[in-house]
Amino acid sequence: MRDLIIIGGGPAGLAAAYAAYEKGVRDILIIERDAKLGGILNQCIHNGFGLHRFGEELSGPEYAGRYIAMLKDTGVEVYSDTMVLELRPDRTVCAVSAARGYVELQAKAIVLAMGCRERTRGAISIPGKRPSGVFTAGAAQRYLNMEGWLCGKRVVILGSGDIGLIMARRMTLEGAKVLACVEVMPYSGGLNRNIVQCLHDFDIPLYLSHTVTDIRGDKRLTGVTVMKVDDRRMPIPGTEMDFDCDTLLLSVGLIPENELTRQAGITISKTNGPVVFDNMETSLPGVFACGNVVHVHDLVDFVSEEAARAGSAAADRIFGKLPGESAVSVLTGNAVSYTVPQYIRDSENEKAVSVSFRVNKVMENVTIEVQGKEKTLCSYKRAHMAPGEMEKIVIPRVLLKNETAVTVAIKE
Amino acid sequence: MKEMICITCPKGCHLQVDETTLTVRGNGCPRGVVYAQNEMTDPKRTVTSTVAISGSFLARCPVRTTAPVPKGKMKELVALLKEHTLVSPVKTGDVVIKNVFGCGADVIVTRDM
Numbered sequence: 001m002r003d004l005i006i007i008g009g010g011p012a013g014l015a016a017a018y019a020a021y022e023k024g025v026r027d028i029l030i031i032e033r034d035a036k037l038g039g040i041l042n043q044c045i046h047n048g049f050g051l052h053r054f055g056e057e058l059s060g061p062e063y064a065g066r067y068i069a070m071l072k073d074t075g076v077e078v079y080s081d082t083m084v085l086e087l088r089p090d091r092t093v094c095a096v097s098a099a100r101g102y103v104e105l106q107a108k109a110i111v112l113a114m115g116c117r118e119r120t121r122g123a124i125s126i127p128g129k130r131p132s133g134v135f136t137a138g139a140a141q142r143y144l145n146m147e148g149w150l151c152g153k154r155v156v157i158l159g160s161g162d163i164g165l166i167m168a169r170r171m172t173l174e175g176a177k178v179l180a181c182v183e184v185m186p187y188s189g190g191l192n193r194n195i196v197q198c199l200h201d202f203d204i205p206l207y208l209s210h211t212v213t214d215i216r217g218d219k220r221l222t223g224v225t226v227m228k229v230d231d232r233r234m235p236i237p238g239t240e241m242d243f244d245c246d247t248l249l250l251s252v253g254l255i256p257e258n259e260l261t262r263q264a265g266i267t268i269s270k271t272n273g274p275v276v277f278d279n280m281e282t283s284l285p286g287v288f289a290c291g292n293v294v295h296v297h298d299l300v301d302f303v304s305e306e307a308a309r310a311g312s313a314a315a316d317r318i319f320g321k322l323p324g325e326s327a328v329s330v331l332t333g334n335a336v337s338y339t340v341p342q343y344i345r346d347s348e349n350e351k352a353v354s355v356s357f358r359v360n361k362v363m364e365n366v367t368i369e370v371q372g373k374e375k376t377l378c379s380y381k382r383a384h385m386a387p388g389e390m391e392k393i394v395i396p397r398v399l400l401k402n403e404t405a406v407t408v409a410i411k412e
Numbered sequence: 413m414k415e416m417i418c419i420t421c422p423k424g425c426h427l428q429v430d431e432t433t434l435t436v437r438g439n440g441c442p443r444g445v446v447y448a449q450n451e452m453t454d455p456k457r458t459v460t461s462t463v464a465i466s467g468s469f470l471a472r473c474p475v476r477t478t479a480p481v482p483k484g485k486m487k488e489l490v491a492l493l494k495e496h497t498l499v500s501p502v503k504t505g506d507v508v509i510k511n512v513f514g515c516g517a518d519v520i521v522t523r524d525m
Binding site: 045047048060061173174 | 487
């Protein structure tokens with residue numbers, strides 16, 4: 001029996017390993033599917049990482065490098081090029097690799113840090129032909145930034161998530177012409193700073209409330225049709241615009257990757273990630289989860305923070321320090337699409353608990369309220385809220401004492 | 413009054429800048445003032461890209477400028493990087509181009525390869 005197995009060696013897995021080590025765990029194994037640690041950060045060569053965590057602006061590989069350096073000389077073991085096939089409810093991990101063959105390893109605690117994956121053309125059902133030249137933005141990013149292949153010369157980007165915006169700038173700088181960024185919603189799903197420095201800086205038009213309705217080309221993509229959509233997201237006849245392009249990048253959302261989680265019978269929430277307690281423990285005792293496998297984050301700094309909580313709680317579990325039995329449910333109220341965690345248990349050590357969530361529309365000058373059974377427990381003012389920006393509030397635990405459920409809601 | 417979004421950090425504050433006095437409002441921290449004033453007079457951006465590398469496990473090595481460079485020089489800089497090939501091993505922080513365009517910023521490696 002091993003002490004701690006961490007599935008995934010990206011930012012979440014690295015920070016969880018470091019936190020568990022700091023708390024005294026010495027038998028830690030990270031299982032990573034790729035050849036190297038660092039996960040998606042390795043292809044995110046742009047800067048902007050680490051302002052919260054390290055107080056400076058780093059590129060993705062630099063941010064990952066900091067954690068890899070922190071784990072040096074800790075004795076944390078890494079199985080790279082290794083794919084986890086199954087997680088069993090008794091915390092047995094079944095994995096396969098060319099170097100070790102098939103192995104079954106049981107641990108006292110498991111941290112799930114598998115991250116997320118991109119939604120594809122199939123997931124959003126774009127009509128039209130099926131030529132080559134349709135890529136997810138993240139795949140194009142890996143080809144360009146790690147392997148050195150520019151995947152097209154005339155590009156349309158569907159979706160205004162951060163990866164799509166970053167790729168608009170990246171491909172432009174490498175000599176491609178990005179014709180348009182097309183977003184079905186009336187607002188962008190990406191960070192404001194990326195709209196400015198990736199689109200405005202290069203005069204790339206952003207078409208809000210528009211979508212791709214046709215894909216043309218027999219071998220290679222030759223063009224796409226873009227149409228305006230109504231408030232039910234249905235294309236409006238007569239608004240067709242044709243773009244001659246050889247590449248369509250899709251930046252249409254990320255989905256937490258939870259096949260293993262489901263296999264183990266762990267309860268899944270509406271984020272598509274596991275339901276978690278405030279210490280990031282899932283419905284299966286001893287199994288913790290953190291980072292984009294739980295809910296998709298905007299900033300890696302907050303992934304690290306959440307992962308440290310998971311790693312530290314896993315250490316507590318390994319050393320026999322068990323959390324309290326009773327739990328307060330966290331429910332979603334007006335304009336709140338989800339919260340993480342969904343349950344808060346008693347803690348002797350922490351005076352406050354942080355709750356992350358997203359809203360489902362753009363709002364100005366609003367108040368976030370945490371409502372108890374009889375009254376509002378605490379409130380937080382915000383000048384601007386948008387679905388593209390994850391929110392975080394810190395609730396003093398003393399306020400939760402006599403509650404069984406609290407609701408996070410936005411007062412407009 | 414010119415409206416702009418601060419790109420200094422991911423928070424993205426909505427700033428208002430007076431075109432004549434360069435007075436800034438809406439900033440969450442002092443860096444917003446610096447950003448807005450630079451943006452009105454001499455806009456600059458940090459550039460990130462890759463450089464070819466031989467003898468490593470990948471074909472490209474990520475690099476960035478250590479400070480923002482003039483916005484108009486971004487494409488020129490990326491084109492300039494195509495003339496360079498690194499040889500493994502390189503370390504994070506190794507200088508690829510010193511004082512690029514004489515603007516005070518270096519281009520550095522951002523991954524050990």
